[in-house]
Amino acid sequence: MVTKNKWFICGIAFPLLLGGCANGNGVNEKEYPKKQVKNQFVSVQEYIGEGYTLKNGEETDKIAEGKREEVEKAVKDFFLKEYKTEVHVHNIVGNIDGATVFVESTNPLHFYTYAVVPIDQSNKKILSDDVFSQEGQVEGAITEGLYRKIFKDEFDRLEEYLEKIVKEEPVTGRTIESLQNVGGSGYMTPYYFLSSSVSNDEAIKPVYELYMEDPRVSREKLRAAYNEQAFIPTYFEVVINLFMKDKETDPDEKVFNRVVNDIESMDDIPKGTYSIFVNDNTVLKQSFEGVKENSLEKTTPDEIFKE
Template sequence: MIIKNKRIIYGTVLSLFLGGCMNGIKEKENPEKQMKNQFVSVQEYNGEGYILKNGDETDKIAEENREEVEKAVKDFFLKEYKTDVKVHNIVGNVDGATVFVESTDPLHFYTYAVVPIDQSNEKILSDSVFSQEGQVESAITEGLYRKVFHDEFVGLDDYLKKIVKEEPVTGRTIESLQNVGGSGYMTPYYFLSSSVVNDEAIKPVYDLYMKDPQVSIEKLRAAYNEQVFNPTYFEVVIHLFMREQDADPDEKVFNRIVNDIESMGDIPTGTYSIFVNDNTVHKQSFEAVKENFLEKTTPDEIIKE
């Protein structure tokens, strides 16, 4: 499933954490305390504490040259994708800096780019900025889906807002999406997963947009090839969290959401995965990684055709 690729950025440090090798953890601390300290209430999490492997030194260099890093990334997105972006966060990695951005015009999505750094000379390699293969293309594709199927997404958004009002669940903070999300079209309650390489239905829309980002919504809709749409290539991943701390995922709420999504007809077509988690996320990876979550996903996703 496409969703596995979307989790790469979230899980970058997870294996290190589980192995007890995270930076900043005192060896003498009780293991149970170590584990507890790495989780925070989802309502409080804004991305603070997120790290990438061996990024301490590059993080310092990037922050000292933040203006140059931001300019290099903005120039990269404008040149390669005809997209204006706003820089939200810079996180050092083993060879440079991962820069989390949000598009500002004309589509909306979150993504990231990598700015290499010559550590020996503390030099920002502004001409060598790159993105993970397919990452930005997928983000643009998801933004286009949101634009082309505006009414259907409004229906999904309204439903999830209703759920968090009526049930003891909530979503992620906007700040966390901005600072460490980086996964295409995202809301506090879900993210999308798609790939222009595989999805023949959206590819004509993508090609038209890349030729002229200011193309009208009418032309974008006309370019969409509904006849070849394959729901397995477009996924909506719903992640909700319990509102109260120390509350276990509520099976009654989970079943309501599953049943509602299965029966609704005014939401986007595609494949739906649903997760209800406890109240916490892992600070250093942005993930909800505890094993007590409730899920309806591969190989039992909801297919809306």
């Protein structure tokens, strides 16, 4: 199975850079005392990434901001060289050995991801030639963007449904700004994100290879390359993540049950494995984490399978 629930594992799935993370149910109480945790939660409608931190990144954050143009150029050059992808830099966050740079690709695929720019702290030097990404992170983001592209109609239907839910029920999603500034997790919308791995998913692998040969290849050719017979639902996950609109409100079980039942019955949305979370109104500023002990969830090992 692919890496599941990447936001819920460790912020956005880079534990080596984060240097400590939340448990599967949300906040790590050993790392964040209850009083401190309470003070660090913010309404999801207000959160745009402010307060997001990586362990021991204070000094590198200052260096990176002071040389922002150099950092941005290094990252843009990296994505063009390694992935033939133009990106827009949204946010730079210092980490223990450098800067984690959050970017967005919008054409020809749309996804969010990040790269790491090492910094020589003693000389305050940006190591532009040593930029790297976490293994499989960008490849997964491209894979998710490809799924969204070749199954456009199915994803449109899913997004229309979630927008309807938000209009009819007392729930909402994350802000676009938070996705841009601290998302970094592949194809994401305010209401869901995807989880995929080209190394495991034989169905999408020929699509990925065709795209990497020519990123301007047509949607029709990409769709024709997709190996439908090789598709295994557990290698492609859709994670629906909704929040209560009102502050100081517990997750609504009625809304949760409606979404679960609707997703189970819909047959015109993307194939794959679906996890569903309904959370209260808050996220933890430092980590982008929204799933907590009071969250309602239908996930491993009880996901919804669409084959």
